[in-house]
Amino acid sequence: MSGSLRPFVAILCFLLSITFAVSPFFVDGFAGFDPNQFPVPQDNPPVQPAGYAFAIWGVIYAWLILGLGWGVLMARGDAQWHDMRVPLSLSLAFGTGWLAVAVMSPIWASVLIWLMLITALIALFLAPVADSPWAAWPVGLYAGWLSAASCVSLGLLAAGYGWLDQTTAALIFVGLAIVLGGFIQAALGRRAPTYGVAVIWALVAVVVANWDSTPLVAYVAAGGAAVLCLPTLQAFRKR
Numbered sequence: 001m002s003g004s005l006r007p008f009v010a011i012l013c014f015l016l017s018i019t020f021a022v023s024p025f026f027v028d029g030f031a032g033f034d035p036n037q038f039p040v041p042q043d044n045p046p047v048q049p050a051g052y053a054f055a056i057w058g059v060i061y062a063w064l065i066l067g068l069g070w071g072v073l074m075a076r077g078d079a080q081w082h083d084m085r086v087p088l089s090l091s092l093a094f095g096t097g098w099l100a101v102a103v104m105s106p107i108w109a110s111v112l113i114w115l116m117l118i119t120a121l122i123a124l125f126l127a128p129v130a131d132s133p134w135a136a137w138p139v140g141l142y143a144g145w146l147s148a149a150s151c152v153s154l155g156l157l158a159a160g161y162g163w164l165d166q167t168t169a170a171l172i173f174v175g176l177a178i179v180l181g182g183f184i185q186a187a188l189g190r191r192a193p194t195y196g197v198a199v200i201w202a203l204v205a206v207v208v209a210n211w212d213s214t215p216l217v218a219y220v221a222a223g224g225a226a227v228l229c230l231p232t233l234q235a236f237r238k239r
Contacts, residue, residue, distance in 0.1 A: 006082045010075075013085040014068040016092035021061035027099040037106050038160025046214040047155030047170035049148070049205030056145055056201055063138035064092075070134040080128035084135060088123035091116045091142075106160065110153040117146040121184065129191055136192040144198025147184065151177035152202075170217045174206055178224030185231040196232030200225045 032048070035041040068085075075081045094116045102109035120143040127136035155173035158164040164172065181199035188195055206221035 006077045006079070009082055009085050009089065010068075010072050010077075013089045013092065014065070014072050016089055016096065017061075017064040017068045019096045020092045021065060023096050023099055027103060033102065033106050033109075033156060038156070040160055040162045042156055042160045042166070044209075044213070045156060045159055045166050045170070046210050046217045047152050047159070047166070047173055047206075048209065049152070049202050050209040052208075053202055053205030056141070056198065060138070060142050060145060064142060067134040067138040071131070074134075075128075075131065078128065080126070081131070081135065083126040084123045084128065084139070086123075087119040087126070088139060091119035091123060094119070106153070106157060110150075110157055113146065113150050113153050117143065117150045120146055124188070124192055124195065127191065132192070137194045140188070140192025140194035141198045143184075143192075144181070144195040145202065147180055147195075148177050148199050148202030151180065167214055167217065170206075170210075170214065171220055174203070174217060174221050174224065177203070178220075178227065181224075181228055182231060185228065185235065188235065190235050193232050193235035196228050196235065200228050200232065203228070 032051075033042065035043045071078075071081050071085075094112055098109065098112050098116065101112050120139065124136065124139045124143045127139050129136060151173045154176070155169040158173070159166045159169040163169075177199065181196065185193075185196040185199070203221045203225040207218045207225070210218040210221070
């Protein structure tokens with residue numbers, strides 16, 4: 001029975017990658033959380049990367065669509081692809097609705113992005129290594145960016161609800177992104193160096209955002225990016 005479902009799941013996952021990519025067109029004017037969505041307004045919070053970094057979503061969307069489209073054509077009934085597609089479909093379904101939730105509630109948006117991350121990581125660890133450019137690599141880039149974004153969401157909540165000041169929240173949750181990113185990239189081995197690339201991209205953007213205004217956060221992010229280069233480069237070399 002499960003074998004007969006594989007082609008259906010393959011097509012469903014591919015279609016969800018498309019709905020995920022087009023979802024921003026159905027949420028007008030979202031450019032990050034409004035500072036006034038929080039009890040303590042979050043104007044230029046140091047935990048947040050510089051705006052240019054969010055351009056990575058264009059690469060993520062395109063690569064997921066291309067990779068999953070390739071999988072439909074070339075590996076529709078493959079068992080390893082199927083194992084990846086089941087949790088990835090859940091992640092993409094959550095992602096399709098994320099922007100609509102984000103404009104209403106930062107708290108529920110944070111819950112949802114962590115669900116996206118958890119299911120994306122399950123998919124990444126199950127992804128077929130043999131077809132890495134179409135499977136593990138795009139999913140790795142997606143999961144890596146989600147790892148950083150999930151930590152940013154907690155930092156915004158911690159400062160936005162007055163639990164921590166902005167700088168302390170940034171230090172704690174940028175630190176969490178570094179630890180999480182390093183642990184996961186090391187555990188992945190050669191499976192997906194793109195995971196580390198995405199986390200490093202986010203950390204460098206935190207450096208850019210904070211270099212003049214909050215240098216301590218910039219130094220921590222820069223140090224984390226440098227440390228993460230080690231397992232990421234090792235993953236590339238192992239290939």
